[in-house]
Amino acid sequence: MKRILLALAIAGASLATLSSCTKEYITNSLPGVSYVYPVKSSQWVRINGTNTYEYRQNIADLDDRYFQDGHVSVAISYDNNKTTYEIIPATIADYDYSANYSIGVVRIFAEDIGTGNTVNPPEDMYIKVVLTDTEVGN
Numbered sequence: 001m002k003r004i005l006l007a008l009a010i011a012g013a014s015l016a017t018l019s020s021c022t023k024e025y026i027t028n029s030l031p032g033v034s035y036v037y038p039v040k041s042s043q044w045v046r047i048n049g050t051n052t053y054e055y056r057q058n059i060a061d062l063d064d065r066y067f068q069d070g071h072v073s074v075a076i077s078y079d080n081n082k083t084t085y086e087i088i089p090a091t092i093a094d095y096d097y098s099a100n101y102s103i104g105v106v107r108i109f110a111e112d113i114g115t116g117n118t119v120n121p122p123e124d125m126y127i128k129v130v131l132t133d134t135e136v137g138n
Contacts, residue, residue: 034130044121051112071132074099
């Protein structure tokens with residue numbers, strides 16, 4: 001009987017000790033954020049000697065952490081109600097769209113691939129830039 005009581009006392013003490021442990025979660029990730037900007041046709045700047053226009057959008061949150069280890073995606077919408085976004089790179093109407101980024105800025109390029117002799121900037125649109133944090137894999 002003494003052995004049973006001793007075993008119960010040890011089991012009870014162990015249970016009380018182990019159940020008081022709490023797990024700690026350390027989260028070092030940044031939240032994903034998205035930005036939508038209206039872009040007027042007049043805001044595009046033609047690159048000299050080419051059929052390509054460039055639009056630059058400064059984004060203060062695009063810091064070294066997002067640049068080194070995160071992901072940046074860009075989409076455009078010609079729809080005034082923003083019901084459809086096209087993820088770029090893409091060919092839309094008479095333009096080949098692409099984008100690149102560095103710390104603090106996203107650059108969008110629109111190359112006019114139309115068959116006419118006149119090179120015009122893209123129409124008014126909305127751009128969506130999404131910054132997503134990821135964990136370092138290497």
